Amino acid sequence: MPSPAPHIFLIGIVLFPGIAAAQSAVIETSVVDSANRQLESSLAGRKKTKKKIPDIPMLYDGELEDSGPQLLLLEPPPHDWFQFLCDTQFYFTSNATMSERNTTGTDVFALTAQGAITPKPFALLGGKVFSSAGFRYQHFRYGLLSGTDKQINNSYLPVDSMDFAAYTPYAQFDWRSGPWTIGLGARFSAYRSLDSDHTTYQEWAPSLQAGRSFSLGDNQQISFGGDFTYRFSHSFLPPGVSLPPGWFYSDQNDRYDLGLTLAYTAVLGENWMIQPSYRFQFSDYTQTSVSRQDYYHILSLTVAWHVNEYLSLRGFCSAEFRDSTDDVVADYKNLNGGLGLMGVLRF
Numbered sequence: 001m002p003s004p005a006p007h008i009f010l011i012g013i014v015l016f017p018g019i020a021a022a023q024s025a026v027i028e029t030s031v032v033d034s035a036n037r038q039l040e041s042s043l044a045g046r047k048k049t050k051k052k053i054p055d056i057p058m059l060y061d062g063e064l065e066d067s068g069p070q071l072l073l074l075e076p077p078p079h080d081w082f083q084f085l086c087d088t089q090f091y092f093t094s095n096a097t098m099s100e101r102n103t104t105g106t107d108v109f110a111l112t113a114q115g116a117i118t119p120k121p122f123a124l125l126g127g128k129v130f131s132s133a134g135f136r137y138q139h140f141r142y143g144l145l146s147g148t149d150k151q152i153n154n155s156y157l158p159v160d161s162m163d164f165a166a167y168t169p170y171a172q173f174d175w176r177s178g179p180w181t182i183g184l185g186a187r188f189s190a191y192r193s194l195d196s197d198h199t200t201y202q203e204w205a206p207s208l209q210a211g212r213s214f215s216l217g218d219n220q221q222i223s224f225g226g227d228f229t230y231r232f233s234h235s236f237l238p239p240g241v242s243l244p245p246g247w248f249y250s251d252q253n254d255r256y257d258l259g260l261t262l263a264y265t266a267v268l269g270e271n272w273m274i275q276p277s278y279r280f281q282f283s284d285y286t287q288t289s290v291s292r293q294d295y296y297h298i299l300s301l302t303v304a305w306h307v308n309e310y311l312s313l314r315g316f317c318s319a320e321f322r323d324s325t326d327d328v329v330a331d332y333k334n335l336n337g338g339l340g341l342m343g344v345l346r347f
Helices: 004-014 017-050 063-067
Strands: 082-093 106-117 122-124 127-142 164-177 180-193 198-215 220-235 255-268 272-285 292-306 311-324 332-346
Antiparallel strands (some): 082 106, 180 198, 198 220, 220 255, 272 292
């Protein structure tokens, strides 16, 4: 079993701040992307309902008295089998390394490119099953405005040493019936340092989700959901670093996450959406020599403008807090705020 001293060393050096920042940034990306997709689906639904079925012209005077108004039956729109998404974000984070002290504030540029296949939904148990499978690429750069030579936590490392890319193939299945949704997903993610051109962390993460929405009228709803994810992890030592046997375990970040999310969504007019949300997450690490449970509280607010059916803009902010039962793991807070631009193409 690793001793406390190596444990501290591994957290501070081997799993260098870039990995912690990478995982935090991916969480933030997921939050704001989810809000933007909520806007897109809400507006798409509103536009569909506004399409009026045209009346068939009368063939002769008095026809309406004979048979009533006649409607032209239209074919449903063709199914979209493919979806491509490109999203850019530029935001400021107050704690890029998720440290308890000597925090590093910097700007972050995040790029996400994603392609997916979306088969036709099929009926099952009184609902419909929607599925998708695809690949997501994410690219994070630190300090482009505030300076890439800024040091991390007053150390000798420049902030751009945290730059990384993430590669994620995934699959998702959602059963929907009325306001209820039950989902089953799986993904594999690999994080690669752009500074060392070395893979630093990988994880395989099957997940289960369930949720319900409550309508508050035509343009408002409250949604509540829970999720369970188990993360099979593999951490890598930096190039050229070797440790004695027992000092490093590649699966030391194996854990399961239990999350609860509460969100309020309001569509304003034709193109605006506002969505505040709160998420609680409990993480239990299963392969550590010392018991470790982390508790997260995440508050976020997204305001988005749907330019058209392909493009949307948003402003967002969030506050993330973590408390850990492991004394050598940082209890931190992190504040984020910025702008995002998303483009979606379906066919």
